[in-house]
Amino acid sequence: MVEKAKNENRKGGPRRRRPGFEMRISTKYAPRKFAEGQPRSCITGSSLTEGQMLELYRYLKLTRLVEERIVNLYRQTKVVGGVYRSLGQEATAVGSAYALRPDDFITPIIRDLGSVFVKGIRPREIFAQYMAKAWGPSGGKDLNVHFGYMDKGFIGPISHLGDMIPVMTGILLGARMQKKDIVGLAYIGDGGASTGAFYEGMNFAAVQRLPLVVIVESNHYAYSTPTNMQTAVRNLAEKAAAFGIPGYIVDGNDVIACYEVTKQAIKHARAGQGAVLIEAKTYRRKGHAEHDDQRYVPEGEIEYWEKENDPIDRFERFLLEQKVATKEKLDEITADVMREIDEDSEWAESSPMPEPETAVYGVFDNSIVPPAFRPQVLES
Amino acid sequence: MSTALKKARKLESPPRGGLATMVEAIRAGIWEEMERDPTVFLIGEDVGVYGGAFKVTEGIIDHFGKERVIDTPISEAAIVGAACGAALMGMKPVAEFQFIDFISCGFDLLTNYAAKCRYRWGANIPAVFRGPCGSGVRSGPFHSLNAESFFLNTAGLKIVEPSTAYDAKGLIKAAIRDPDPVLYFEHKKLYRLPRLREELPEADYIVEIGKARVARAGRDVSVFTFGAQVLTALDAAEELEKEGLDVEVIDLRTLAPLDKESILASVRKTSRALILHEASLTGGIGGEIAAIISAEAFEWLDAPVVRVASIDTPVPYSPPLEDYYLPQVKDVVDAARKLAAY
Numbered sequence: 001m002v003e004k005a006k007n008e009n010r011k012g013g014p015r016r017r018r019p020g021f022e023m024r025i026s027t028k029y030a031p032r033k034f035a036e037g038q039p040r041s042c043i044t045g046s047s048l049t050e051g052q053m054l055e056l057y058r059y060l061k062l063t064r065l066v067e068e069r070i071v072n073l074y075r076q077t078k079v080v081g082g083v084y085r086s087l088g089q090e091a092t093a094v095g096s097a098y099a100l101r102p103d104d105f106i107t108p109i110i111r112d113l114g115s116v117f118v119k120g121i122r123p124r125e126i127f128a129q130y131m132a133k134a135w136g137p138s139g140g141k142d143l144n145v146h147f148g149y150m151d152k153g154f155i156g157p158i159s160h161l162g163d164m165i166p167v168m169t170g171i172l173l174g175a176r177m178q179k180k181d182i183v184g185l186a187y188i189g190d191g192g193a194s195t196g197a198f199y200e201g202m203n204f205a206a207v208q209r210l211p212l213v214v215i216v217e218s219n220h221y222a223y224s225t226p227t228n229m230q231t232a233v234r235n236l237a238e239k240a241a242a243f244g245i246p247g248y249i250v251d252g253n254d255v256i257a258c259y260e261v262t263k264q265a266i267k268h269a270r271a272g273q274g275a276v277l278i279e280a281k282t283y284r285r286k287g288h289a290e291h292d293d294q295r296y297v298p299e300g301e302i303e304y305w306e307k308e309n310d311p312i313d314r315f316e317r318f319l320l321e322q323k324v325a326t327k328e329k330l331d332e333i334t335a336d337v338m339r340e341i342d343e344d345s346e347w348a349e350s351s352p353m354p355e356p357e358t359a360v361y362g363v364f365d366n367s368i369v370p371p372a373f374r375p376q377v378l379e380s
Numbered sequence: 381m382s383t384a385l386k387k388a389r390k391l392e393s394p395p396r397g398g399l400a401t402m403v404e405a406i407r408a409g410i411w412e413e414m415e416r417d418p419t420v421f422l423i424g425e426d427v428g429v430y431g432g433a434f435k436v437t438e439g440i441i442d443h444f445g446k447e448r449v450i451d452t453p454i455s456e457a458a459i460v461g462a463a464c465g466a467a468l469m470g471m472k473p474v475a476e477f478q479f480i481d482f483i484s485c486g487f488d489l490l491t492n493y494a495a496k497c498r499y500r501w502g503a504n505i506p507a508v509f510r511g512p513c514g515s516g517v518r519s520g521p522f523h524s525l526n527a528e529s530f531f532l533n534t535a536g537l538k539i540v541e542p543s544t545a546y547d548a549k550g551l552i553k554a555a556i557r558d559p560d561p562v563l564y565f566e567h568k569k570l571y572r573l574p575r576l577r578e579e580l581p582e583a584d585y586i587v588e589i590g591k592a593r594v595a596r597a598g599r600d601v602s603v604f605t606f607g608a609q610v611l612t613a614l615d616a617a618e619e620l621e622k623e624g625l626d627v628e629v630i631d632l633r634t635l636a637p638l639d640k641e642s643i644l645a646s647v648r649k650t651s652r653a654l655i656l657h658e659a660s661l662t663g664g665i666g667g668e669i670a671a672i673i674s675a676e677a678f679e680w681l682d683a684p685v686v687r688v689a690s691i692d693t694p695v696p697y698s699p700p701l702e703d704y705y706l707p708q709v710k711d712v713v714d715a716a717r718k719l720a721a722y
Contacts, residue, residue: 137501138500142501146500146501148501150468155468156501158496163457166460166465167465167489167493168465169462170461170464170465170466170467171469173450174465177419178470200453200455200456200458201461203455204458362502363535363536364536365504365560369560
């Protein structure tokens with residue numbers, strides 16, 4: 001009798017039990033074993049057109065060559081802060097971001113410059129940011145990819161890893177209230193996936209069934225700390241189980257696999273089925289930043305990845321094998337990329353440094369609150 | 381039975397104007413802004429059906445629906461982060477911390493993300509982060525915090541704390557309409573204090589952020605304070621009046637950016653300054669105000685600037701301990717007497 005009354009009070013009757021626990025990890029796009037002596041290429045059977053594949057190639061080359069130019073500028077002491085490379089893992093950012101629609105949102109981390117280019121940001125903006133110039137999107141107030149364009153769906157990260165997961169959750173929450181059909185793609189590393197903000201954001205997105213796709217770039221090191229000192233899980237995709245969402249493992253150095261797996265995840269998210277976690281297995285060939293001597297890396301490891309598993313080499317091999325393009329065509333694309341880089345780095349170098357007094361503006365809406373000012377007592 | 385209960389619980393729109401306590405004033409302010417602007421929404425722990433731990437958001441979900449009143453997991457980083465993201469999209473989130481003590485769990489996103497976005501890339505975050513603060517209600521070390529000084533040294537956050545029902549409503553409305561992130565602290569001791577019930581105007585109004593208020597005009601000593609301590613200061617002023625001491629009480633209302641002009645104007649008038657706050661003395665807002673007065677009104681001072689604040693300990697639980705911790709009317713009276721006699 002009492003029991004019955006209890007159930008009547010509950011809207012919709014007794015609560016439905018969820019089906020038993022089930023680890024949903026897809027390994028369809030995970031790294032495959034290659035026979036000894038057989039050079040790695042990319043997966044076949046993609047839905048990409050030949051034109052799209054060449055566009056992917058362009059973004060990969062653009063990413064690598066822009067970073068190389070930034071290193072040159074750094075050595076000429078024209079770059080003010082640190083330089084963070086994505087050498088050897090460019091395919092993850094490029095392939096995944098390429099699966100988005102223009103109105104979708106991304107929030108990259110420092111080693112996802114490729115995704116920033118896919119979102120339509122020009123190399124000149126990146127050069128100006130690194131050189132702390134007035135013409136950079138942040139006007140010299142912040143570094144590298146730490147800026148954003150709401151109209152392009154690009155939200156730059158901050159240095160505090162994990163924070164962008166809840167922020168992207170809010171972007172999607174806002175979009176849902178505005179009846180906008182968009183998907184959010186957020187990147188995090190094997191190190192960032194240890195933060196509380198990552199867990200809180202993922203959990204909230206999962207509870208709200210928001211269309212969030214998170215890519216964990218498992219690149220072996222967080223600064224100097226190897227992944228086995230970062231987490232006890234074997235595959236970072238297993239963390240999806242904590243949120244009750246599907247996990248995928250992808251070969252992060254296969255640009256086509258990265259595109260395909262993200263496309264599938266986006267389809268899941270856009271269909272209203274909630275968040276997805278993708279682990280991209282890749283390798284960071286450079287140190288945390290240019291100054292890092294990588295003394296913590298075992299001998300031969302970097303050389304192995306460079307020789308056997310470079311994402312651009314693999315994609316070139318694929319394009320030639322599949323007769324998507326000739327060597328001449330690829331060289332032509334590279335030359336075109338170099339022209340753009342020359343022009344854009346020149347533009348950025350010609351930019352002035354910011355006027356010192358601009359430092360006081362922009363803390364609040366200056367039409368309402370006057371800008372911060374130096375205490376007059378110090379100046380008199 | 382259950383349906384009847386539900387119906388009884390479903391509250392009507394709060395009256396526009398009329399007699400209101402502080403909690404009713406805040407709720408009415410939020411309600412009116414949600415009616416006025418469809419982009420305003422609530423997010424926090426237990427803010428929906430339950431109406432929040434202090435019932436500030438009671439009935440709002442029934443009227444505006446669960447789309448606009450979002451209950452979250454126990455995840456302050458997710459609450460602050462999601463509020464920031466939604467604000468970037470053009471929404472106006474009002475995020476609740478169940479107790480302001482838990483703001484520390486969202487500290488990183490508040491100070492590094494919300495506060496710096498406009499400065500870094502020109503993206504404003506029109507979000508309100510509100511919650512019950514303050515001690516004196518026997519809640520112990522984790523439900524009694526006054527958090528303002530954690531944030532005073534972060535550029536990009538506005539901080540307000542009302543001490544009257546009128547200001548509570550006007551400030552919450554101003555905070556929601558503000559284009560930048562605002563921390564809105566509500567002293568839990570004042571929520572339902574009968575003394576603060578007052579007649580509110582029927583017409584729409586705001587209280588401008590950045591403006592202090594003269595809670596009591598006086599000639600002899602200025603007391604700068606805010607929140608529940610305004611009442612302590614007013615009580616002390618009443619006692620001192622019997623001795624012929626005419627105390628001015630300035631209710632700061634906004635703690636960042638501080639209303640320097642009002643502070644300096646009062647010092648120039650009375651030449652004696654006493655700063656009173658409920659947070660611990662060391663590193664509190666009192667030091668900042670004292671420095672402003674010393675640097676910019678030194679010639680007007682007839683006595684050293686004095687601070688009365690809580691002792692440098694966590695907030696203790698037991699009543700005798702908590703009363704010892706907190707500034708009392710007697711402490712203010714003694715300090716003001718000394719100042720006047722200097």
